[in-house]
Amino acid sequence: MVASISVVEDLCGESDDSSFVDPVDRAIIVETQGGLPLVSKPYHAVAIKLGLSAEVVMERIRAMQRSGAIRRIGAIPNHFALGYKANGMAVWDVVDEQVDALGHQIGRLDFVSHCYRRPRYLPEWPYNFFVMVHGQSHPEVEKKIEEISHILGADCRANDVLYSTRILKKTGIRLK
Amino acid sequence: MKTQNQTYSICGSSSGPHFPELSNIEKQLLNNFQHDFPGTSTPYASIAQELGVTEQDVLDVLQKLKKMGTVSRIGAVFEPQRIGTSTLATMAVPAAQLQEVAHLVSSYVSVNHNYERTHHYNLWFVVTAPDDEQLESVLRDIEQESGFPVLSLPMLESYHIDLGFELGLDQKK
Numbered sequence: 560m561v562a563s564i565s566v567v568e569d570l571c572g573e574s575d576d577s578s579f580v581d582p583v584d585r586a587i588i589v590e591t592q593g594g595l596p597l598v599s600k601p602y603h604a605v606a607i608k609l610g611l612s613a614e615v616v617m618e619r620i621r622a623m624q625r626s627g628a629i630r631r632i633g634a635i636p637n638h639f640a641l642g643y644k645a646n647g648m649a650v651w652d653v654v655d656e657q658v659d660a661l662g663h664q665i666g667r668l669d670f671v672s673h674c675y676r677r678p679r680y681l682p683e684w685p686y687n688f689f690v691m692v693h694g695q696s697h698p699e700v701e702k703k704i705e706e707i708s709h710i711l712g713a714d715c716r717a718n719d720v721l722y723s724t725r726i727l728k729k730t731g732i733r734l735k
Numbered sequence: 736m737k738t739q740n741q742t743y744s745i746c747g748s749s750s751g752p753h754f755p756e757l758s759n760i761e762k763q764l765l766n767n768f769q770h771d772f773p774g775t776s777t778p779y780a781s782i783a784q785e786l787g788v789t790e791q792d793v794l795d796v797l798q799k800l801k802k803m804g805t806v807s808r809i810g811a812v813f814e815p816q817r818i819g820t821s822t823l824a825t826m827a828v829p830a831a832q833l834q835e836v837a838h839l840v841s842s843y844v845s846v847n848h849n850y851e852r853t854h855h856y857n858l859w860f861v862v863t864a865p866d867d868e869q870l871e872s873v874l875r876d877i878e879q880e881s882g883f884p885v886l887s888l889p890m891l892e893s894y895h896i897d898l899g900f901e902l903g904l905d906q907k908k
Contacts, residue, residue, distance in 0.1 A: 579820075593810070594807075617774070623811075627888075634764055635808050666895035672806040680888070724853055725837075725850065729849075
């Protein structure tokens with residue numbers, strides 16, 4: 560999907576600070592989600608494809624960074640190819656009253672790449688706290704998980720670790 | 736290609752036998768530019784200036800890292816919740832049917848991650864869609880096509896600020 564020219568003309572003058580992206584942003588996302596082109600002026604290359612000016616593309620990207628729609632821009636490493644073969648999704652059943660405070664504490668640990676609260680799905684799925692831990696080996700990951708368990712202490716009722724055995728698909732998000 | 740030839744063992748030991756040998760410039764590009772990508776119109780030239788190499792060196796190395804699979808892409812990490820909606824979904828699939836169901840799930844454009852994991856719930860995937868209605872429709876479709884129920888576990892709260900991934904690669908500035 561690419562924003563129609565009329566939409567582009569209507570909206571490219573300025574970017575508002577609403578929390579959701581508009582059609583121009585969306586067109587830029589669709590064009591860049593597979594990566595920025597490896598050419599001297601990547602934003603110009605994107606701009607030409609979309610019929611926008613490079614200034615608008617860059618400003619829109621900056622605005623999306625400010626609003627949080629873009630978390631970061633840079634080289635996205637493939638952990639697996641780099642030797643971080645052990646990837647554990649550690650899950651805990653943490654008491655609801657404590658999960659936010661503990662979550663913020665654990666989210667600050669430097670080896671934690673994702674730390675989320677998600678719904679339980681009883682009785683099949685009792686865990687509400689998810690942490691991704693990467694390491695070069697299972698013992699290394701387990702040691703880090705042990706550290707998290709220690710912080711959670713008595714506020715954690717049960718836990719489990721799910722290792723990835725196969726990556727079946729991994730791309731950036733894809734909008735149509 | 737003009738990259739520095741010297742390579743360094745990572746973490747100073749042989750504990751990571753699968754680590755690829757990376758040159759110094761490759762490590763610097765991986766370690767230092769996961770989130771501090773220059774906001775200039777010629778970002779690769781800006782990186783080159785910082786590293787004391789040529790723009791062509793930077794482009795060549797990034798091209799090589801992409802080809803090796805070490806870097807998935809150079810670009811933005813979008814926040815799915817801000818440009819639409821997303822969920823982490825899981826299914827418990829018998830081993831005999833896993834391959835087939837995994838293939839089905841991966842075939843959806845709105846599925847961007849799909850992992851096999853060690854658990855009764857053995858297939859884990861992320862679905863991203865422009866709105867809740869379309870997200871639900873993809874999940875229902877996967878259930879119908881596969882014949883297995885899908886558990887949807889959307890993020891309720893994030894406790895981590897994503898600054899990239901500390902690779903711990905030894906490097907010389």
